[in-house]
Amino acid sequence: MEVELLHWPVDEDRLVELRSAGRARLLVIDPDTEAPVSGDLLEDWIRRPASIHDLRARIAGLERRMELSSSDMPIADDCVVRFRGGLVPVPPVEMRIVTLLIERVGAVVSREKLSDAGWPGGDADRNALDVHMMRLRRRMSEIGLSIRTVRGRGYLLETTV
Amino acid sequence: MEVELLHWPVDEDRLVELRSAGRARLLVIDPDTEAPVSGDLLEDWIRRPASIHDLRARIAGLERRMELSSSDMPIADDCVVRFRGGLVPVPPVEMRIVTLLIERVGAVVSREKLSDAGWPGGDADRNALDVHMMRLRRRMSEIGLSIRTVRGRGYLLETTV
DNA sequence: GGGAGCGGTTCACACTGAGGAAACAGTCAC
DNA sequence: GTGACTGTTTCCTCAGTGTGAACCGCTCCC
Numbered sequence: 312m313e314v315e316l317l318h319w320p321v322d323e324d325r326l327v328e329l330r331s332a333g334r335a336r337l338l339v340i341d342p343d344t345e346a347p348v349s350g351d352l353l354e355d356w357i358r359r360p361a362s363i364h365d366l367r368a369r370i371a372g373l374e375r376r377m378e379l380s381s382s383d384m385p386i387a388d389d390c391v392v393r394f395r396g397g398l399v400p401v402p403p404v405e406m407r408i409v410t411l412l413i414e415r416v417g418a419v420v421s422r423e424k425l426s427d428a429g430w431p432g433g434d435a436d437r438n439a440l441d442v443h444m445m446r447l448r449r450r451m452s453e454i455g456l457s458i459r460t461v462r463g464r465g466y467l468l469e470t471t472v
Numbered sequence: 473m474e475v476e477l478l479h480w481p482v483d484e485d486r487l488v489e490l491r492s493a494g495r496a497r498l499l500v501i502d503p504d505t506e507a508p509v510s511g512d513l514l515e516d517w518i519r520r521p522a523s524i525h526d527l528r529a530r531i532a533g534l535e536r537r538m539e540l541s542s543s544d545m546p547i548a549d550d551c552v553v554r555f556r557g558g559l560v561p562v563p564p565v566e567m568r569i570v571t572l573l574i575e576r577v578g579a580v581v582s583r584e585k586l587s588d589a590g591w592p593g594g595d596a597d598r599n600a601l602d603v604h605m606m607r608l609r610r611r612m613s614e615i616g617l618s619i620r621t622v623r624g625r626g627y628l629l630e631t632t633v
Numbered sequence: 634g635g636g637a638g639c640g641g642t643t644c645a646c647a648c649t650g651a652g653g654a655a656a657c658a659g660t661c662a663c
Numbered sequence: 664g665t666g667a668c669t670g671t672t673t674c675c676t677c678a679g680t681g682t683g684a685a686c687c688g689c690t691c692c693c
Contacts, residue, residue: 346529350536352513358526365519368507375511389580390625398578398630400622402679437640439681445643446679462640462689563668583652600670602652623651623678 314373319356320344330354335373337366352376383470385456387413394470397454404429405447408440412458412468421465473542475534480517481505491515494576496538498530513537544631546617548574555631558615565590566608569601573619573629582626 312334317325319338329336330351338356340346346356353376357369385394387410392401401409411428412420426435429443444466448458457471473495478486480499490497491512499517501507507517514537518530546555548571553562562570572589573581587596590604605627609619618632 346526348529348532348536350533350540352537356529365507368509368517371509372511375509376513379511390622391580391628398620398628400620400625402623404680436682438683441641442643442681444641460641565669597671598652599672603654603670606653621652621678 312377314370314377319347335377337369337373352380384416385413385454385468385470392451392454392456394454394456399450399453401447401450405443405450407431408443409447409451409468412466416468416470419461419465419467425466473538475531475538480508494579496534498527498534513541545577546574546615546629546631553612553615553617555615555617560611560614562608562611566604566611568592569604570608570612570629573627577629577631580622580626580628584626586627 315325315329315334315336316339317329317336319326319340321341326336326338333353335353336355338347338354339361340356340358342359346358353373355369355373357366383395385392387401387406390401390403390406391398392406392409392413408425408429411425422440425444426440427433429435429440444458451458451468455471457469459467459469461467476486476490476495476497477500478490478497480487480501482502487497487499494514496514497516499508499515500522501517501519503520507519514534516530516534518527544556546553548562548567551562551564551567552559553567553570553574569586569590572586583601586605587601588594590596590601605619612619612629616632618630620628620630622628
C-alpha cells in the first residue's frame with residue numbers, strides 16, 4: 312500500500328474516493344488555493360511549487376503514520392508491554408526477557424540468549440528462566456500475546472487472534 | 473491547550489520536551505534544512521518562508537487532529553475532572569497530581585514527577601503520595617478512569633471500558 | 634517393552650521491599 | 664462548629680524474585 316499523490320482542487324473526486332477507501336494521500340495544492348483542513352492522519356498536503364526534498368519528506372511522514380496506524384506489533388517500554396490497545400505491567404527481569412522476544416516476534420530465540428538477556432551478570436539457575444517464562448506467558452496472555460515452546464531450540468512470541 | 477510553534481533545528485530541546493509532554497507542535501523549518509520525519513499525529517512542519525495562509529492551515533490541521541485525538545480524553549480544569557459526560561471534584565493537591573497523569577494518559581509517570589507536581593515546594597513524605605494516589609483512585613473510578621501501578625516505575629492513567 | 638534421562642512445566646515456599654490503607658490530628662473555609 | 668482537605672503514623676498486603684521439588688511427555692538404549 313502506497314501514498315497516493317493527487318492535485319487539488321482538480322482531483323477532488325479522487326480525493327473523496329481515497330478518503331473513503333482509507334488510503335494515504337498527499338494533496339499537491341495549486342498556488343493561490345486554500346489548503347483543505349483535515350484531521351485525518353492519512354492525509355497531508357504540500358503547496359506547489361515545492362522542492363523534491365520536501366515532497367519526499369511529506370511522503371515519508373505519511374508512510375510512517377501509515378505504518379504506525381496499521382502496525383500490529385507489541386511494544387516494550389518502561390516496564391509495560393503494550394499490544395492492540397491493551398497493556399500489562401512487567402517487572403524488570405521479565406521485561407528484559409520479553410524485550411528480546413518482542414524484537415524478534417515470530418522467530419525462535421534460544422534459552423541461552425533469553426537467559427543472558429534476563430541476567431546480564433550471568434548467574435541464572437536453569438529453572439529461574441523456566442519460571443519466568445511461565446509467568447511471562449500468563450502476563451502476555453492478558454493482552455493477546457502467547458509464547459510458544461520449540462523443544463530443544465527455545466521460545467517464540469506469537470500474536471494470537 | 474494550543475499548538476506550539478518552534479524553530480527547527482535551533483529549538484531542538486524544546487521539541488524533545490513537547491514530544492514527551494504530548495503537546496501539539498508545528499516546526500518552522502529553516503531554509504535548506506531537512507525536515508524531520510515523524511509519525512506523530514500531533515507534529516507537523518512548514519518550511520520558511522511561508523505564507524500566513526499556509527501557516528494557518530497547518531495550525532488548523534493540527535488543532536483538528538488534537539481535537540479528534542482528545543475527544544475521548546479526560547479533561548482537568550478548575551478543580552474538577554471531566555470524562556465522558558461525568559465529572560468529579562478534586563482538591564488542589566490531587567488536582568496537580570492528576571493533571572500530570574491526564575497530560576500523559578496511557579504513559580507511565582514516575583512517583584518522583586508526581587511528587588514534584590503535587591508539592592512544588594518539595595516537601596512530600598513518601599507516604600503522602602501513596603495516600604493521595606489511593607484517594608485519587610477512588611475519585612477517578614467514579615467517572616470511568618483507573619490508575620494502574622507499574623511497580624518500581626510509577627503510575628499510569630487508563631480509560632476503562 | 635520398560636526404565637533412565639532429558640527438557641520443559643508448574644506449584645509451593647521464602648525472603649524482601651514497594652505500595653496500599655486505616656486511623657488520627659491539624660488546618661482552613663464556610 | 665462542621666466538614667472538607669491535608670499530612671503523618673503505623674501496620675499490612677502483595678508483587679518480584681529465586682529455589683526446590685513434583686510431574687509430564689518424549690527419546691534413547693538396554
